[in-house]
Amino acid sequence: MTNPTxxxxxxxxxxxxxxxxxxxxxxxxxxEAGRKVIGYLPVYIPREIIHAAGMLPxxxxxxxxxxEVIHGDAYYQSYIxxxxxxxxxxxxxGRLDFxxxxxxxxxxxxxxxxxxxxxMLFPEVYSKYFDVPQTYxxxxxxxxxxxxxxxxxxxxxxxxxxxxxxxxxxxSIEVYNENxxxxxxxxxxxxxxxxxxxxxxxxxxxRAGLVLPVEEHSxxxxxxxxxxxxxxxxxxxxxxxxxxxxxxxQPPLNLIKSxxxxxxxxxxxxxxxxxxxxxxxxPLEGDPIxxxxxxxxxxxxxxxAKYEPNEEEKGQFLVRAVKETGAEGxxxxxxxFCDPALLDRPMLQNVLKAAGxxxxxxxxxxxxxxxxxxxxxxxxxxDSIKLWSAA
Amino acid sequence: xxxPLLKASPADVEKDASMIKQKxxxxxxxxxxxxxxxxxxxxxxxxxxxxxNELLMCFDLVNNLPEVNAIQSGLRKQSGAYIxxxxxxxxxxxxxxxxxxxxxxMMKGNIGPNGKKLPDPDVLLLxxxxxxxxxxWFELLREQYKCPTIFLQTPYVADGKVTPNMIQxxxxxxxxxVIPVLEEVSGVKFDIDRLREYLGKSAKAEDDxxxxxxxxxxxxxxxxxxxxxxYYIGPIFGAFRGTDDAIDYYRxxxxxxxxxxxxxxxPVTPDGPMGEExxxxxxxxxxxxxxxxxxxxxxxxxGATVVASSYTKVGGTYDYGFxxxxxxxxxxxxxxxxxxxxxxxxxxxxxMLSDYINEYxxxxxxxxxxxxxxxxxxxxxxxxxxxxxxxxKPAAFIETDLVDPRYFSAANVKxxxxxxxxxxxxxxxxxxxxx
Numbered sequence: 001m002t003n004p005t006x007x008x009x010x011x012x013x014x015x016x017x018x019x020x021x022x023x024x025x026x027x028x029x030x031x032e033a034g035r036k037v038i039g040y041l042p043v044y045i046p047r048e049i050i051h052a053a054g055m056l057p058x059x060x061x062x063x064x065x066x067x068e069v070i071h072g073d074a075y076y077q078s079y080i081x082x083x084x085x086x087x088x089x090x091x092x093x094g095r096l097d098f099x100x101x102x103x104x105x106x107x108x109x110x111x112x113x114x115x116x117x118x119x120m121l122f123p124e125v126y127s128k129y130f131d132v133p134q135t136y137x138x139x140x141x142x143x144x145x146x147x148x149x150x151x152x153x154x155x156x157x158x159x160x161x162x163x164x165x166x167x168x169x170x171x172s173i174e175v176y177n178e179n180x181x182x183x184x185x186x187x188x189x190x191x192x193x194x195x196x197x198x199x200x201x202x203x204x205x206x207r208a209g210l211v212l213p214v215e216e217h218s219x220x221x222x223x224x225x226x227x228x229x230x231x232x233x234x235x236x237x238x239x240x241x242x243x244x245x246x247x248x249x250q251p252p253l254n255l256i257k258s259x260x261x262x263x264x265x266x267x268x269x270x271x272x273x274x275x276x277x278x279x280x281x282x283p284l285e286g287d288p289i290x291x292x293x294x295x296x297x298x299x300x301x302x303x304x305a306k307y308e309p310n311e312e313e314k315g316q317f318l319v320r321a322v323k324e325t326g327a328e329g330x331x332x333x334x335x336x337f338c339d340p341a342l343l344d345r346p347m348l349q350n351v352l353k354a355a356g357x358x359x360x361x362x363x364x365x366x367x368x369x370x371x372x373x374x375x376x377x378x379x380x381x382x383d384s385i386k387l388w389s390a391a
Numbered sequence: 392x393x394x395p396l397l398k399a400s401p402a403d404v405e406k407d408a409s410m411i412k413q414k415x416x417x418x419x420x421x422x423x424x425x426x427x428x429x430x431x432x433x434x435x436x437x438x439x440x441x442x443x444n445e446l447l448m449c450f451d452l453v454n455n456l457p458e459v460n461a462i463q464s465g466l467r468k469q470s471g472a473y474i475x476x477x478x479x480x481x482x483x484x485x486x487x488x489x490x491x492x493x494x495x496x497m498m499k500g501n502i503g504p505n506g507k508k509l510p511d512p513d514v515l516l517l518x519x520x521x522x523x524x525x526x527x528w529f530e531l532l533r534e535q536y537k538c539p540t541i542f543l544q545t546p547y548v549a550d551g552k553v554t555p556n557m558i559q560x561x562x563x564x565x566x567x568x569v570i571p572v573l574e575e576v577s578g579v580k581f582d583i584d585r586l587r588e589y590l591g592k593s594a595k596a597e598d599d600x601x602x603x604x605x606x607x608x609x610x611x612x613x614x615x616x617x618x619x620x621x622y623y624i625g626p627i628f629g630a631f632r633g634t635d636d637a638i639d640y641y642r643x644x645x646x647x648x649x650x651x652x653x654x655x656x657x658p659v660t661p662d663g664p665m666g667e668e669x670x671x672x673x674x675x676x677x678x679x680x681x682x683x684x685x686x687x688x689x690x691x692x693x694g695a696t697v698v699a700s701s702y703t704k705v706g707g708t709y710d711y712g713f714x715x716x717x718x719x720x721x722x723x724x725x726x727x728x729x730x731x732x733x734x735x736x737x738x739x740x741x742x743m744l745s746d747y748i749n750e751y752x753x754x755x756x757x758x759x760x761x762x763x764x765x766x767x768x769x770x771x772x773x774x775x776x777x778x779x780x781x782x783x784k785p786a787a788f789i790e791t792d793l794v795d796p797r798y799f800s801a802a803n804v805k806x807x808x809x810x811x812x813x814x815x816x817x818x819x820x821x822x823x824x825x826x
Contacts, residue, residue, distance in 0.1 A: 075772050077790065079485070079762045084769065106547070109523045113770040115549055116737025120773060129549030129736075133560075134519065134526070135542060140563045144546070147556035307519070307526050307542055311533055334483075339765055342483035343490065343527035347534055349481060363485075 006201065006227045009220060013204035016211050017253070020067055020090065025058050025211050026098050036159060038126075039096060040103040041087065041111055042248040043305055044277040045130050046149060046292050051172040051214060052164045053156040058099065059210025059274060062086040065252040065367040075117070081337045082365045083249040084114045091122060100159060101126035107248060107305040108339050126159055128152065134307040136297045145293045153289070169288035177281040179214050182221035184276065189225060191267045191325040195235045197228045199266035200256045206275050207250075238265040239382040240327045244318060244348070245334035245341040247273050247303050249366050258371040259331070263382035267325035270303060277301050304344035315351030322357055328385045331378065332361035358385060407659050409644040410622050416640065418505065420630050425507035427453050433577050436512040436532065439706050440731040441520025441545055443724055445589035445633035445715070446569070450577035454630040455512060457528070461492040463504040465680030465794030473499060474795050487524045488763045488795040490531065497535060511536050514576040516569070520545040521705070521733030522766040541572045545728040551739045553729050561725035587717035589633035594714040599641035600627055601709045606648050607698035608751050613651035615658040615665070617674045617697035618687040628706030633715075660691045669694030670815055673747045675701045675740075675774065676759040676767050679791035682799045686791070689805050693812050697757075699747040701740065704732035711743075733766045741777045748782045754815045756786040757808075762798045785818050787811035 016024060029035045036055040040047075047057040063069065063086030071092045072085030090096050102125060104115035115129035131148055133141030153164050183206055190197040205224045209217040243259070247270040259266055279299040283291045302308065302317035318330060330352055334341035345361065352359050360381045362374055427434050435452040437443065439459065447454050464470040473495025474488055480498065482491050496502070503509040517529040517540055533540045543564050546557045570581050603623055607616045614623070623644065631637040651657070657665035661684050672690075674697045679686050690697065707713060708730050716723040728734070735743070744756060756778050760768045772788070779786040789807045792798035 075770075077760055077762075077768060077772070080765065080769055109766040110769040112523070112547055112549075113737050113765075116740075117770050117773050119736075119738055120741070120777060129547055131546050131549070134544045135564060135568065137567070140560065140567055141544075143563070144556060144560035147554075147560075151554075151556070304527070307517075307544075308530065309542060311537075311540075314530065314534070337485045337765075339486060339523055340527065342486050343524060343531070345483065346481045347530060350534065363483075 003223055003226055006224060006231055009224045009227060010201050010204055013208040013220075016208045017064075017204055018066060020063060021095055022058065022098070022211060025056055028056050028213060029098055034160075036100040037098060038101040038103065038156070039099045040130075040274075041083075041105060041107075041114075043105055043107050043273045043303060044132070044300075045103050045105050045274065046296075047214070047274070048169060048172040048176050048282075048288075048292060049149060049153055049156065049164065051175065052168040053160050054162070055100075055156065055160065056213060059272070060087060060090065060096070060102075061207075061210065061250045061272065062366050063089055064250065065254070065369065067367075069367075079337055080110060081249055081335050082367060083335070084110050086366065087114065088117070088121070091118070099125065101128070103128050103130045105130045106132050110339075111248075126155065128155065132296065136309065138294070138297065142293045142297050145296060146289050149289050149292060166288055170284050173282045173288055173291065174284055175214050175218075179209065179218045179221070180276060180278060181281070182218055182225070183209070186221060186225055187268070187276070189228060194238070194240065194265035194267055195233050196231070197224075198260055199269065200253060200260060203253065203256055203271055206272055209275055210272065236265075238263050239329065239385045240265045240267045240325060241329050241331050241381075242266075242268040242318065242321050242325065242327045243331045243333055244270050245304070245332050245338070245345070246271050247305070247341070248338065249335040251333065251364055252366060252368055254371055255333070255364055255368060255374060258375045259378050262375045262379035264331070264378055267327050268321045270301075273301055273303060304340035315348040318348055319351060319355045319357065322355075328358070329381060330357060330359040331381070332359060334361070334363050336363045336365055358388065407647055409640065409647050412640060412643060413622060413625055416626060416631065416636055421503050421505045421507075424453055424455055425503055425505060425509060427510045433513040434510050435514045435516050435573075435576075436529075437516040438518050438520065438522075438525050439628050440522065440733055441518030441543070441728040442628065442632070442706060443516065443518060443543075443569075443728075444630060445586055445593055446565075446573070446724060447516070448589055448633055449581060449585045450573045450579045452514070452573070452577055455509065456629055457493045457532070458489050459629055460496065460503065460509070461489040461794050462680050464492050464496055466683055467504065468681060468796070469496075470681060470794035471796040486763060487528070488793050490524060490528045492794045493528070494531065512538055514538055514572065515540040516543070516573075517541060518543045518545070518728065520728045521547075521731050524766070539572055539576055541569050543569055543728075545725075545734055547736075548729055548734055548739070549736050551736055553726065557729060558722055558725050561728065562721045565721050565724060583720055586720045590715040590717040590720055590723060592635065592638055593627075593633045594716070596627055596632065596637040596641045597707070597709045597714050599638075599645045600624070602645055603641065603648050604699070604703060604710055606652060609652055610671075610752060611655055611657060611668050612671065612696050612698045613648050613656060613658065615660070615687075615691075615697050616703060617678065617700040618660075618683070618690070619658050620697070620700055620703040621678065624703050624706060658691075658696060660687065662688070662691070665691050665696065667694050668696050670812055671696055671698045671751065671753045672755060672757050673697070673699045673744060673751065673753045674757050674759060675744055675771065677702045677705075677761050677764065677793055678759060679799050680794050681792075681796040682801060685801060686799075686804065689808050693808065695808075695812065698751040698753055701732055701744060704743075707731055708735070708743075737770045737774065741774055741781075744774065744778050745781045748778065748784050753784065754819070755784040755811075756782075757811065758786065758788045760788060760790045762790065762792045763795065764793060785811070785814045787814070
């Protein structure tokens with residue numbers, strides 16, 4: 001069997017991305033009696049527990065720019081971001097009618113309140129606000145988080161009617177460890193040779209992991225990385241940038257393409273953080289819930305939705321990302337009305353200023369259609385980077 | 392018997408005697424705050440929801456509440472300039488205006504309502520309760536003040552019930568993270584009996600607060616539980632919970648309310664005693680502060696009294712039975728934080744508002760949706776529909792902001808209110824015709 005080409009893989013991923021009926025997940029569920037699907041919103045949930053329950057974790061990243069929001073707008077004022085309204089639209093139009101549960105991670109007040117709205121709108125569906133600790137000591141935040149995860153584990157056992165054993169959890173941790181390694185390998189390839197794995201392609205390939213069974217996604221990642229490395233593509237004279245602020249409501253694909261067209265190599269980002277949230281492998285020995293808790297507390301990504309207890313560390317993750325990827329600047333791209341990203345932004349910008357790293361900022365929505373201003377802004381940024389570099 | 396009404400400055404504003412008393416308390420507090428450094432007092436900044444005043448008092452710390460400072464700036468019409476200042480410095484137009492007012496005020500010299508400079512805090516007690524913005528707000532302040540920052544996370548009560556895991560988590564944080572740093576900053580050793588004493592005092596004042604807020608159940612309410620309510624909650628939500636001053640104030644206020652009830656009088660408005668009570672409303676959401684008096688006038692001129700509000704529960708849902716319990720000092724602080732209105736799930740909020748409409752015999756629900764407060768605002772349109780469906784009473788929606796004058800459109804708000812009152816009338820006449 002020959003390995004598919006990058007364009008074949010990307011075409012398949014694009015189909016998955018555009019399918020707002022989640023056909024693949026529906027088919028997965030229909031293939032065997034008793035299968036369950038659990039939806040989740042950004043930023044992070046321990047998908048390992050859902051997998052260990054024999055269920056399919058399904059990432060819901062809003063409706064993107066292909067969904068016409070009609071009902072969802074009736075639930076939200078104009079000054080609230082778009083992801084909750086398009087998620088409600090997906091729900092009330094029946095696109096999520098096969099989903100057996102919905103998880104609303106602790107990220108901001110809008111998603112938090114959406115958890116309660118979901119209970120009102122879909123009382124027959126299991127829905128849970130998934131709380132995580134913002135204190136990172138083992139005995140305090142760790143114990144609380146283990147309690148929350150065990151409660152969730154018990155809820156899933158009730159839904160599935162079967163016990164989630166430690167052995168099953170260890171197996172799921174191993175499967176997700178492998179998946180994260182592959183996602184990280186793809187990110188490394190993109191950072192080293194961004195012309196071989198453009199951000200717009202890498203985005204689609206990683207995003208496919210939100211709807212596919214993890215094992216299938218790992219195969220797809222392997223295929224894409226191998227294909228990308230074996231294909232020859234022209235090297236462009238682009239500037240390397242890190243984009244940040246896109247951890248919840250996702251940018252339209254055109255926005256990522258526009259950044260590339262305007263001369264950017266996106267060498268790091270915070271899209272779909274769930275795929276990379278835990279840094280390194282979660283150990284397989286010992287109590288799996290404890291191990292997941294430890295990984296969350298001590299080896300997880302930084303983002304605006306988290307509290308940073310150490311002031312010295314504030315924003316350093318961006319400085320490190322710039323150094324590690326050889327980036328020449330940072331683009332702050334935040335969703336309009338996004339409290340976490342927009343409140344965090346001035347602090348992160350101060351850190352970059354101190355580190356002498358250039359940056360620009362703009363806002364977007366998942367259905368932003370006008371890319372010309374973004375192209376112009378990003379293009380000017382790239383030009384100025386080149387000028388500074390020359391100086 | 393105390394005289395219920397006093398003339399206060401400015402000359403055309405009428406105030407209850409209790410309002411005057413409260414003003415004296417607030418003045419004394421701001422004087423203590425602004426003189427803290429000279430007097431050797433240490434200052435802790437913290438938030439209204441999740442305010443642990445009793446605990447701070449155990450360490451002789453003076454409580455500074457940036458939210459209240461922003462409200463004061465709003466009432467004094469200074470917040471607009473502060474917000475612009477913060478936006479010029481790079482803060483987004485989309486985020487909480489309390490934060491920007493506070494930061495703008497800091498950039499302009501941090502002058503408090505008494506005209507004196509507010510001291511830099513010695514410690515930031517980041518009580519992360521019911522509002523995501525708090526988390527970032529104090530990260531922003533920490534960047535400026537470079538002082539110790541204590542983090543206390545209150546888990547969100549998403550399923551309507553407080554679990555042992557939540558309580559244990561909070562108590563551990565109090566023991567391991569909060570109290571040791573407060574001891575270090577203040578140099579005062581923690582004395583749990585001192586905390587018990589303050590908690591006992593809190594409970595006494597809380598009893599009277601509940602009596603006052605529930606007086607709105609009387610048909611011809613002696614209070615306005617939204618605009619007047621802002622004054623009623625001031626001391627207990629601020630720096631006075633756990634003090635003798637708070638006990639005295641709420642006893643005094645209770646007498647005043649009793650007196651009005653006996654005489655069949657309504658609330659006191661800035662233009663004097665309220666006329667006929669034509670409409671009884673429940674209001675959800677915070678008020679606008681930059682045009683507070685004008686906003687209130689739109690209600691009392693039409694004979695609308697707010698008999699219950701959710702905003703007066705952001706610093707504690709005492710009317711649902713919670714009292715600080717000196718016998719369980721740390722657990723009770725945890726339960727207090729967990730129970731505040733903005734930490735309650737959307738279904739719980741709907742239950743509360745529907746109960747208020749029924750128990751307070753209200754004509755309907757009015758939602759004042761605040762542009763920059765997602766904690767309150769996200770989901771309010773569903774709340775409106777659901778409460779309407781459950782109670783059969785009309786609901787309406789207006790939009791303003793906390794302290795950003797750019798988002799208060801008087802004509803718009805007035806139009807909507809007038810339409811709403813007409814809707815209430817129609818509903819009444821429809822009900823009358825059906826009977």
